[in-house]
Amino acid sequence: MERISRRRFLGQASCAAVGTTALFNTVLDLKMFNALAAPGEDYRALVCLFLSGGIDSFNLLVPTSDPQYQEYATVRGDLALPQASLLPILPATSDGRAYGLHPGVVELQQLFGQQRLALVANVGTLVEPTTLAQFRNGSVALPLGLFSHSDQQMHWQSSIPDRRSPIGWAGRIADILETGNCNPNISMNISLSGMNIWQTGRVTNHYTITENGSEGLWDYGELSPGAVIRTQAVDGLLGLHYQHLFEKTFAARMRGAIDAHLDFSSAIAGVPPLATVFSNTGLSRKFRMIALTIAARQALCMKRQTFFVEVGGWDHHDEVILNQAAMLPVISRALAEFQAALVELDVVDQVTTFTASDFGRTLSSNGRGSDHAWGGNHMVMGGAVAGGDIYGSYPDLYLGNSLDTGRGRLIPTTSVDEYFADLALWFGVPEADLPLVLPNIGRFRSGSPSSRSIGFVRDVSLTQGS
Amino acid sequence: MAGTARAATSPAEASRFLSQATLGADWEEIQRTSRIGFDAWLREQFARPIGYQQPLIDRRLRMGLEVTPEHRRWAWWEQVLEGPDPLRQRVALALSEIFVVSDANDTVSQSPQGLANYYDMLLRNAFGNYRDLLRDVTLHPIMGAYLSHLRNEKSYPAIGRFPDENYAREIMQLFSIGLFQLKQDGTFVRNGAGQPIPTYDNDDITQFAKIFTGLAFDGADRNFHQGEAEWTRPMRMYEEFHEPGVKRLLRGRIVPAGQSGMRDVEAAVDCLFRHPNVGPFIARRLIQRLVTSNPSPGYVARVAAKFANNGRGVRGDLKAVVRAILVDPEARRRPVGSEIGRGMLRESFLRRVHLARAFDAASLAGTTPIDDGGAPETFGQRPVSSPTVFNFFLPDHQPNGPIGDAGLFAPEFQIITAVTAISSANALSGQIRGAMNYDPANALEVRLDLTDEIAIASNPNALLNRLDLILMAGTMSEPMREVLLRALTSIDDPDERVRTAIELIAIAPEYAVVK
Numbered sequence: 001m002e003r004i005s006r007r008r009f010l011g012q013a014s015c016a017a018v019g020t021t022a023l024f025n026t027v028l029d030l031k032m033f034n035a036l037a038a039p040g041e042d043y044r045a046l047v048c049l050f051l052s053g054g055i056d057s058f059n060l061l062v063p064t065s066d067p068q069y070q071e072y073a074t075v076r077g078d079l080a081l082p083q084a085s086l087l088p089i090l091p092a093t094s095d096g097r098a099y100g101l102h103p104g105v106v107e108l109q110q111l112f113g114q115q116r117l118a119l120v121a122n123v124g125t126l127v128e129p130t131t132l133a134q135f136r137n138g139s140v141a142l143p144l145g146l147f148s149h150s151d152q153q154m155h156w157q158s159s160i161p162d163r164r165s166p167i168g169w170a171g172r173i174a175d176i177l178e179t180g181n182c183n184p185n186i187s188m189n190i191s192l193s194g195m196n197i198w199q200t201g202r203v204t205n206h207y208t209i210t211e212n213g214s215e216g217l218w219d220y221g222e223l224s225p226g227a228v229i230r231t232q233a234v235d236g237l238l239g240l241h242y243q244h245l246f247e248k249t250f251a252a253r254m255r256g257a258i259d260a261h262l263d264f265s266s267a268i269a270g271v272p273p274l275a276t277v278f279s280n281t282g283l284s285r286k287f288r289m290i291a292l293t294i295a296a297r298q299a300l301c302m303k304r305q306t307f308f309v310e311v312g313g314w315d316h317h318d319e320v321i322l323n324q325a326a327m328l329p330v331i332s333r334a335l336a337e338f339q340a341a342l343v344e345l346d347v348v349d350q351v352t353t354f355t356a357s358d359f360g361r362t363l364s365s366n367g368r369g370s371d372h373a374w375g376g377n378h379m380v381m382g383g384a385v386a387g388g389d390i391y392g393s394y395p396d397l398y399l400g401n402s403l404d405t406g407r408g409r410l411i412p413t414t415s416v417d418e419y420f421a422d423l424a425l426w427f428g429v430p431e432a433d434l435p436l437v438l439p440n441i442g443r444f445r446s447g448s449p450s451s452r453s454i455g456f457v458r459d460v461s462l463t464q465g466s
Numbered sequence: 467m468a469g470t471a472r473a474a475t476s477p478a479e480a481s482r483f484l485s486q487a488t489l490g491a492d493w494e495e496i497q498r499t500s501r502i503g504f505d506a507w508l509r510e511q512f513a514r515p516i517g518y519q520q521p522l523i524d525r526r527l528r529m530g531l532e533v534t535p536e537h538r539r540w541a542w543w544e545q546v547l548e549g550p551d552p553l554r555q556r557v558a559l560a561l562s563e564i565f566v567v568s569d570a571n572d573t574v575s576q577s578p579q580g581l582a583n584y585y586d587m588l589l590r591n592a593f594g595n596y597r598d599l600l601r602d603v604t605l606h607p608i609m610g611a612y613l614s615h616l617r618n619e620k621s622y623p624a625i626g627r628f629p630d631e632n633y634a635r636e637i638m639q640l641f642s643i644g645l646f647q648l649k650q651d652g653t654f655v656r657n658g659a660g661q662p663i664p665t666y667d668n669d670d671i672t673q674f675a676k677i678f679t680g681l682a683f684d685g686a687d688r689n690f691h692q693g694e695a696e697w698t699r700p701m702r703m704y705e706e707f708h709e710p711g712v713k714r715l716l717r718g719r720i721v722p723a724g725q726s727g728m729r730d731v732e733a734a735v736d737c738l739f740r741h742p743n744v745g746p747f748i749a750r751r752l753i754q755r756l757v758t759s760n761p762s763p764g765y766v767a768r769v770a771a772k773f774a775n776n777g778r779g780v781r782g783d784l785k786a787v788v789r790a791i792l793v794d795p796e797a798r799r800r801p802v803g804s805e806i807g808r809g810m811l812r813e814s815f816l817r818r819v820h821l822a823r824a825f826d827a828a829s830l831a832g833t834t835p836i837d838d839g840g841a842p843e844t845f846g847q848r849p850v851s852s853p854t855v856f857n858f859f860l861p862d863h864q865p866n867g868p869i870g871d872a873g874l875f876a877p878e879f880q881i882i883t884a885v886t887a888i889s890s891a892n893a894l895s896g897q898i899r900g901a902m903n904y905d906p907a908n909a910l911e912v913r914l915d916l917t918d919e920i921a922i923a924s925n926p927n928a929l930l931n932r933l934d935l936i937l938m939a940g941t942m943s944e945p946m947r948e949v950l951l952r953a954l955t956s957i958d959d960p961d962e963r964v965r966t967a968i969e970l971i972a973i974a975p976e977y978a979v980v981k
Contacts, residue, residue, distance in 0.1 A: 208883035236949035257884035317614040366630035
């Protein structure tokens, strides 16, 4: 009883705290929409794989035809991958160049060939559309803290690079959509990698689990006399009224974690084991737990979920070749295993996974690695993805080209807003409400609906029969 | 002595002071500090010998024993629990969360001896001058390996190769001046449009990147590329790999062509040291580590003024800065009930350290081999194991909900998740009920000494008074006390009564916040 009323309180607070008529209407709209949804299961999940540190993604997706490969080899110098080592891919639409993937991502090459994986070229944070001349003469607003890790991670997760927002776009979606989920104790936003801005809403917190699931307080709720005494005391301490905001917040976190564990652990316990085999890496184990959580969606009473998983160590000022050769296969295998598990669970069209990272890196070398830059290449995976193609505009790679701000720090040609808009629409955010989730989207997205999207999602309509 | 009466302070105030100035204090230290007063305590601490880690590592090496990352962590615990210099250990830990290196980095973890030497460098400079600290950090091979300016080479324009920008960026963003121009009270200088003004741009970074070229190990073989890894000596300048020519620094300062590479480095360190941002930047960071997440502008300004001039014309005197932080009225005055954002959340891992120091954790064998293998997951934190150079949490982290709505910062909440909130509480239970490490023979197991508490456990009120003073500086509220009393009076066994009391305090919201 107490738990449900707490969530109800939060639900009311969410409307009151934001206090805009628009948001209130949206909540009503979505409730109506849910009521009108077509028969069959209405479930969707977005999974963000955050490659923190700033992945050198111009060695992930490389032009293989000449003269572009030669341009690549010249600008990258000792960082260039041999032409023959690149895994060829055949994009559905041609920009006249041939492309290959890093030799370590065999599974991703296969997923691309099976049209389950799309690539989006030269994505990055932008406050508004930006040309090199505008960059140089200062006539456009630029993302705050350009090229800085902490700032660009924040902007990639908030999608508001013109200010420092601790609220992320999945958090904003959750503030709107949470009422569509009926579990009072578990957030629709689940993190496998701790705190993150992407899933932090104004009122919605994300729920954190580990690769092994949720964490329970020792002895809590057990029946031994000592446990009963301690359980009552814990409930007593967490139930006191706290004026100090830090105490209040700490108490809420503890209380929320204890309650959520009771629900989450019992829901997961009811899931049959997966036949899909996952590699013994931290990342694969995390994706396995995401798959299990999705399998438990009905017990958890979830119609919409997001998952955040972060893998760090991409800040390769040093040894980029060696490190990527070791790290990219881990990513490739984990994504492929996750995709196989989604097929096994028959939810392949209902789960979309995308990559994000602080920034791309300089095309030119520092002798051992590359430095912080701006635009980079990204991946989107799932049954709803129009895979087997490269979206956006793959840039020229020679130094001094029309996007080069110096050393091959390229101005992005697709903004994070555009990248996320297609994902948010697929997830169920109505086009009219997109600015609530991505406040700057109007600066990038105009014209007819067909010309607005980047196009990597096959079907952006919300209702979908099973 | 005439000053004695004036110097004395109540045990509760002494406990509160020690919760800011140390990593935890036991009953005796609280009583002693209460008798001698803060000023005498500070003077005494500034004069104490230094509890260095590297000698403990070197002792193992001399005995022919292996040295792994966990042995450095043993050394950390040994000095934190047994060392002569609690204030210095507290400040050095704070510095390690500003001038971050981490054994989560493979290269750094390969040299526990070098990492101990780096930490000792922080200990040595903790009461020294910030300029020396910034230079020593810059030239330390552990930092060189961590932020990749070790073996960073000059540019080779013909093949499109440019100096590594990593250290150039982070020394400015994280170690000295930060991203935006600051007033002396730590608030942003703003332009006509109300926007903060960047302290540097990417061109500045490419200029500083040229400075930090030519540095490599100072081994006997004097080889830039393949030289023997000498982790305990400052990096050496190899002129042939150092970028020649003029470099433009900040605020119009120019490094002329033709001077030695090391003079370039000194000039860059000087340029940053003289920047008006450093005082308020470092003041805010240290205040956040020691006293409060949200210092008032006046508090930052008072500490920044001490940074600018210690009273004897010296800039960068960290001893003066530490003293200013701890004796400031904003640190010393207890918040009243309406001040609902003062103080800070205890760092997750520091609850473990606090309990160990408050109850004299020790082993039968006398050593404290605590390795904290699972701490990064359990607590979200372990000293010198940050996942990135940005520390475990950001100084401007704002949890959503009431703290964020009030516009307040609470960095330490960034690592309190539904996982770590629970797993850390479980780990604290383990520490209170069992040992802080595992030894099949028991002799090396480090346990809390609760003898004095068990002795008074028959009187639950007396027990709570004592625990309130040691752990919470006498701030326990009446409702919290009632919850604990109800539990304790249901338990007959004195040992169990004491352990339950400490366990409940350790997960209580009122304990979690140092006010």
